[in-house]
Amino acid sequence: MAELTYREAVARGIAQEMERDNDVVFLGEDVAAAGGVFKATEGLIDKFGPLRVRDTPISEQAILGAAMGAAMTGLKPIAEIMFSDFIAVCFDYIANEFPKSRYMTNGQVKCPLVVRTGNGGGSRFGAQHSQSVENWAMMIPGLKVVAPSSPSDVVGLLAASVRDPDPVIFFEHKSLYATKGEVPDGEIVDQLGTAKIVRQGKDATILALALMVPRALEAAEKLSNEAGIDCEVIDVRSLVPLDMQTILTSVAKTGRLYTVEENPRLCGWGAEITSIIADEAFYDLDGPLIRITTPHIPLPAADNLEDLALPSVDRIFAKIQTTMN
Amino acid sequence: MQNEVNQSASSLANDDIGTENRLELYRLQVEIRNAEQRAYDLFLQNLVKGTSHLSLGQEAIAAGVAVAMEPNDLSFCTYRGHAHTLARGVPSEQVLGELMQKDNGLMRGKGGSMHLTSVEHGVMGSYAIIGAHLPIACGAAWRAQYRGDKDVSVCFFGDGTTNIGAFHEALNFAVIWKLPVVFVCENNLYMEYTPISEVTAVEHPAADRACAYGLESIVIDGNDADIVYRTMKTAFDKAREGGGPSLIEALTYRHSGHSRADPAKYRPEGELEKWKERDPIKIYRERLAQFGISEEQIKEIEENSMKRIDEATEKCKAAPIPPEDILATDVYADGGWAWRN
Amino acid sequence: MEVLMPQLGETVAEGKISTWYKNVGDKVEAGDTLFEVETDKATMEVEATESGFLTDVNFTAGETAAVGTVIAVISDSADSAGKSTATSVEEKPAGDNGTGGAEDILMPQLGETVAEGKISTWYKSVGDQVAAGEKLFEVETDKATMEVEATVAGILSDIVIAEGEAGPVGTIVARIGGGTGGTSPKQEAPKPTTPSMDLERFRPTSQPASGHLDPFNEVKTPALVRIAAKIPDGIKLTPVAKRMIQTNGIDAARLSSTVLSRGGSRVAKKDVLEFLNSGQSTSVAAEKPEFLKVTPGPHDQVVELNRFRKITAERLTASWQTAPHVYQAVEINFTALNKTRLEHKDSYKERHGTSLTFLPFIVRATAMALRDFPHVNARFDGENLVVGKEINIGIAIDLDGDGLVVPVIHNTDEMNVPGIASAIHRLVEKARESKLAPSEFEGGTYTISNNGSFNTLMTTPIINAPQVAILSTDTIQRRPVIAGSGEDEKIVPGLLGVVGQCFDHRAFDGAYSARFLNRIREIIETRDWSRDFD
Numbered sequence A: 001m002a003e004l005t006y007r008e009a010v011a012r013g014i015a016q017e018m019e020r021d022n023d024v025v026f027l028g029e030d031v032a033a034a035g036g037v038f039k040a041t042e043g044l045i046d047k048f049g050p051l052r053v054r055d056t057p058i059s060e061q062a063i064l065g066a067a068m069g070a071a072m073t074g075l076k077p078i079a080e081i082m083f084s085d086f087i088a089v090c091f092d093y094i095a096n097e098f099p100k101s102r103y104m105t106n107g108q109v110k111c112p113l114v115v116r117t118g119n120g121g122g123s124r125f126g127a128q129h130s131q132s133v134e135n136w137a138m139m140i141p142g143l144k145v146v147a148p149s150s151p152s153d154v155v156g157l158l159a160a161s162v163r164d165p166d167p168v169i170f171f172e173h174k175s176l177y178a179t180k181g182e183v184p185d186g187e188i189v190d191q192l193g194t195a196k197i198v199r200q201g202k203d204a205t206i207l208a209l210a211l212m213v214p215r216a217l218e219a220a221e222k223l224s225n226e227a228g229i230d231c232e233v234i235d236v237r238s239l240v241p242l243d244m245q246t247i248l249t250s251v252a253k254t255g256r257l258y259t260v261e262e263n264p265r266l267c268g269w270g271a272e273i274t275s276i277i278a279d280e281a282f283y284d285l286d287g288p289l290i291r292i293t294t295p296h297i298p299l300p301a302a303d304n305l306e307d308l309a310l311p312s313v314d315r316i317f318a319k320i321q322t323t324m325n
Numbered sequence B: 001m002q003n004e005v006n007q008s009a010s011s012l013a014n015d016d017i018g019t020e021n022r023l024e025l026y027r028l029q030v031e032i033r034n035a036e037q038r039a040y041d042l043f044l045q046n047l048v049k050g051t052s053h054l055s056l057g058q059e060a061i062a063a064g065v066a067v068a069m070e071p072n073d074l075s076f077c078t079y080r081g082h083a084h085t086l087a088r089g090v091p092s093e094q095v096l097g098e099l100m101q102k103d104n105g106l107m108r109g110k111g112g113s114m115h116l117t118s119v120e121h122g123v124m125g126s127y128a129i130i131g132a133h134l135p136i137a138c139g140a141a142w143r144a145q146y147r148g149d150k151d152v153s154v155c156f157f158g159d160g161t162t163n164i165g166a167f168h169e170a171l172n173f174a175v176i177w178k179l180p181v182v183f184v185c186e187n188n189l190y191m192e193y194t195p196i197s198e199v200t201a202v203e204h205p206a207a208d209r210a211c212a213y214g215l216e217s218i219v220i221d222g223n224d225a226d227i228v229y230r231t232m233k234t235a236f237d238k239a240r241e242g243g244g245p246s247l248i249e250a251l252t253y254r255h256s257g258h259s260r261a262d263p264a265k266y267r268p269e270g271e272l273e274k275w276k277e278r279d280p281i282k283i284y285r286e287r288l289a290q291f292g293i294s295e296e297q298i299k300e301i302e303e304n305s306m307k308r309i310d311e312a313t314e315k316c317k318a319a320p321i322p323p324e325d326i327l328a329t330d331v332y333a334d335g336g337w338a339w340r341n
Numbered sequence C: 001m002e003v004l005m006p007q008l009g010e011t012v013a014e015g016k017i018s019t020w021y022k023n024v025g026d027k028v029e030a031g032d033t034l035f036e037v038e039t040d041k042a043t044m045e046v047e048a049t050e051s052g053f054l055t056d057v058n059f060t061a062g063e064t065a066a067v068g069t070v071i072a073v074i075s076d077s078a079d080s081a082g083k084s085t086a087t088s089v090e091e092k093p094a095g096d097n098g099t100g101g102a103e104d105i106l107m108p109q110l111g112e113t114v115a116e117g118k119i120s121t122w123y124k125s126v127g128d129q130v131a132a133g134e135k136l137f138e139v140e141t142d143k144a145t146m147e148v149e150a151t152v153a154g155i156l157s158d159i160v161i162a163e164g165e166a167g168p169v170g171t172i173v174a175r176i177g178g179g180t181g182g183t184s185p186k187q188e189a190p191k192p193t194t195p196s197m198d199l200e201r202f203r204p205t206s207q208p209a210s211g212h213l214d215p216f217n218e219v220k221t222p223a224l225v226r227i228a229a230k231i232p233d234g235i236k237l238t239p240v241a242k243r244m245i246q247t248n249g250i251d252a253a254r255l256s257s258t259v260l261s262r263g264g265s266r267v268a269k270k271d272v273l274e275f276l277n278s279g280q281s282t283s284v285a286a287e288k289p290e291f292l293k294v295t296p297g298p299h300d301q302v303v304e305l306n307r308f309r310k311i312t313a314e315r316l317t318a319s320w321q322t323a324p325h326v327y328q329a330v331e332i333n334f335t336a337l338n339k340t341r342l343e344h345k346d347s348y349k350e351r352h353g354t355s356l357t358f359l360p361f362i363v364r365a366t367a368m369a370l371r372d373f374p375h376v377n378a379r380f381d382g383e384n385l386v387v388g389k390e391i392n393i394g395i396a397i398d399l400d401g402d403g404l405v406v407p408v409i410h411n412t413d414e415m416n417v418p419g420i421a422s423a424i425h426r427l428v429e430k431a432r433e434s435k436l437a438p439s440e441f442e443g444g445t446y447t448i449s450n451n452g453s454f455n456t457l458m459t460t461p462i463i464n465a466p467q468v469a470i471l472s473t474d475t476i477q478r479r480p481v482i483a484g485s486g487e488d489e490k491i492v493p494g495l496l497g498v499v500g501q502c503f504d505h506r507a508f509d510g511a512y513s514a515r516f517l518n519r520i521r522e523i524i525e526t527r528d529w530s531r532d533f534d
Helices: A006-020 A044-048 A060-072 A084-088 A091-104 A134-138 A151-163 A212-227 A244-254 A269-280 A303-309 A313-323 B019-044 B059-068 B082-087 B092-099 B133-147 B159-163 B165-176 B207-213 B225-240 B271-276 B280-290 B295-318 C239-248 C252-261 C269-278 C307-322 C335-352 C359-372 C417-432 C510-526 C529-533
Strands: A002-005 A024-028 A053-055 A076-083 A114-119 A144-146 A168-173 A180-183 A196-199 A204-208 A231-235 A238-240 A257-264 A290-294 B074-078 B123-127 B153-158 B181-187 B218-221 B246-251 C002-004 C014-020 C033-038 C043-047 C052-057 C064-066 C070-075 C103-106 C116-122 C135-140 C145-149 C154-159 C166-168 C172-176 C325-333 C378-380 C385-387 C393-398 C446-450 C469-483 C490-504
Touching: A002 A006, A006 A024, A006 A044, A006 A076, A006 A151, A006 A168, A006 A180, A024 A060, A044 A053, A060 A076, A060 A091, A060 B123, A060 B133, A060 B165, A076 A084, A084 A091, A084 A114, A084 A134, A091 A134, A114 A151, A134 A144, A134 A168, A134 A238, A134 A269, A144 A151, A151 A168, A151 A180, A196 A212, A204 A212, A204 A244, A204 A313, A212 A231, A212 A257, A212 A313, A231 A244, A244 A269, A257 A269, A257 A313, A269 A290, A290 A313, B019 B059, B019 B082, B019 B092, B019 B225, B019 B280, B019 B295, B059 B082, B059 B153, B059 B181, B059 B225, B059 B280, B074 B082, B074 B133, B082 B092, B082 B123, B092 B295, B123 B133, B133 B153, B133 B165, B133 B181, B153 B159, B159 B165, B159 B181, B165 B181, B165 B207, B181 B225, B207 B218, B207 B246, B218 B225, B225 B246, B225 B280, B280 B295, C033 C070, C135 C172, C239 C269, C252 C269, C325 C510, C335 C417, C335 C490, C335 C510, C335 C529, C359 C393, C359 C417, C359 C446, C359 C469, C359 C510, C393 C417, C417 C529, C490 C510
Parallel strands: A024 A053, A024 A076, A076 A114, A114 A168, A144 A168, A204 A231, A204 A257, A257 A290, B074 B123, B074 B153, B153 B181, B181 B246, B218 B246, C393 C446, C446 C469
Antiparallel strands: A002 A180, A144 A238, A196 A231, C002 C070, C014 C033, C014 C064, C033 C043, C052 C070, C103 C172, C116 C135, C116 C166, C135 C145, C154 C172, C325 C490, C378 C385, C469 C490
């Protein structure tokens, strides 16, 4: 067991897979020599050499297109898009090329690649470098979408993503890079499509993702101590495939559901999950399904404003406390 | 600097191409012509549905490149990809079947005209988003380079593609990584409905951009299959030896509209007729005669091809429509569609 | 999949299957009602949660099984061997016309609030030739019985709902002219010209985790939970509360009232749990006290009440227990009225073929009196008196000891005596032949129970809830009447009869009721009845 930062876990996960399989290659902007702008890929070029760890020009379309061509013809590429906001620049590959080629070609073409990208706010980078866009990927048929919240999940889910034969978009959270966590030694492979109950409870279920997970946990503690409300917190981890069974089982137990979402309000990941619950688990519900989200605005740069926008522990606490009765 | 590759037709003495290749070049062009013409006719009968982008008049490029390719080489083309698919040896029945949306189609009707793919034949996809496949071809070439495989990736696109971002990213990328990829621009003078000259800053949409990426500027007569063949051979050799990418602009003309829906009324009068005199099949027929191929042999090629197309047409007409249970298959690698448990 | 005896309530360990709605071999769709379970607290319907074929039924109607036992099995294919449905011949989905020209006989509309009927009698058997218009079977509901005729001529090829079984309105009860007959039709479906919507084939075979889903059902919608009890206004039930109420057989109206009374506006899970734990969950038909229990002796005959009587029993009990019944009567002198009646008796009989009795006169008088005493022409919802705009008098008709029906004469006050007489006659005939249409027993605002032929002096009828009053007319017979006064006072024969009313004392009081009754008397005794025969 070792204590790693989230960013160290990224390098560890990539290294684990590159060691295992020679077909795993890695490309991106400033990822090799510089070790990544977030220093998440330091040491990889030293370990695996410049043929397997490659720096690219500022060419997001070329990065993803090349990853796809390589994946189609036998390699297992990991491509980095520096800031998840930039997937808008190369969205054709994410929306039209990766996820549809297998289907359109009746199963002839495969696309076993991973796109890693720095997602989320809290780092004061301003509106175009702070977005949470996992919901942009969630809505496209044929992709898999992952967003880990802890270092050990980073390693395990990254490994699972690399080994997955389908295109996976792997959303790392920029504000979590510095956080620390225990990571077991040895090879770690987790499972996509599995959510994790990170706190057991009986009064209400809280679903959260990435940065919102520690905040939900803190709010749950506070709710337990100060309001006598015992919340179950679920780290969704994988938006596609979605572990609805874990979520539905929890809702059947508690009857109340909250989501804590960093994406702006409209069409966030929680909108889909709450709609499934409102249908399938309707008769388990003891109250309305409540989503706690960032407001539907671009994100400001100033720290007090950005902190106001993203769901905070206090805001999560207050919302749950006032709506549980 | 422009460098036009031109060759006199009657160099019998040093025939670098050879009879076998020549026959194949002709056969492929005829096959493509017949198949595309048949697709045109079937569209009028509402048996080919949706949209279809035909290569009538552009057969020499597809044939010339294909004959120059090794079996392991990979093709990436656009939605105007029937010709390139047929040229790599995919049976016309499967191509027509896909156009007619039947179960015997190349992708059982799931892809359609614009996405013809046969991995088995090295046709790694027809791409409908302009420019998308240029970086993808780079990726396939990167894999070859990484693994030490000797195959080359060929990427076909039209003149209109040269103005989209992905074109530029791909060229730059291919050059800096010295990738074994050949970019072939089929300049048929029209970007969809607009003359390419009206929307491009330079005269030769591809060749005049080559210098921006440190590449040689190459413009060829795309209607002469021999010229195409020779040019490609040079480019392939360069790529296979690790010399990096090439960008070739092949001039041609399309006889029909941009797609079946387009009657092409935007063409100036006389332009089509002028180009029909430079019909690649007409040119090559004469070429064959010059190289001593008999009229009988030529006719036999033509008749056999037509017979094959007729047989394929009947087979496709009789084939069933795709079964409903393939609607949600092959979304994911496990064959299914499930996004949740 | 196995269909288990469901949870029936906190303290309930077993249930009796009262009715099966499906037969072995039937194709069932998710959501179809399979069977009904009775406990001493409640009855509950059990629905199929998956589609398939009902291949095994381990407990039949009348049998009791413990909670959690396997009652039935729904399989993928019609035979339990589990053959792929793609290779077997499929049964045509219910409601589809044209099993090679067969005519489906459906469970007819049985009344606004009636969702199903029980086939009490089959008049034909499979294989019989039927003529168009011929009686096929009789359907019972809690309101009435009804006969259903064949709509076409042909051979009765299939009986889908047998005698003694029930089925929902609109489903197939039988088929005429289909295939080679049988009770579980399995015929080759005609080749569809449009893509079939059989979504079974979308079940992915390589996806065990989501095997219960398909591309058109990516989310599994649960069966609806309906609470039959009337919930008071101003209170809502959370979905989980609804489900718990249904599962535990709780009296939702009582629970809601409890919550309302403590100022709540929402019944949530904790309210239901509280209610269950407090012991209030024992409903009206709860644990019987010892002295009410009956142990049949060796020679006693146990006569089971038929479904109709059982439901009537429930309603009468409910009415009796909720409405404080008060009986009042007046004695009415019919002598003068009778004169007019006798004058017109023959011409009426000649014209209509039936006798002119006292009843239409009484009904007429009552209708007129109701105009003057509108609160008697009302229904009570527990809080409010809903005064009827129309006067629709129902006449309680005894079906020769086999049940009671109350057909309604709409707008009785707009009809004269001959009109009322004809209407009564027509309704009685229809009732006796079980041919009453739903509209003919709906909408009643007042009821008259005619006991005139029983030779009784008076009767205290039970109010036809939610109406607020009911009239009883008993025997009219010759009795001595004091006529005149003072010196001229003498005893003369007269025709007297007691007309009494039971009314719900929540709706109005004795003085109002008395005035109403006296108005009837006044009309009967003083009205120029020949006016009705002009």
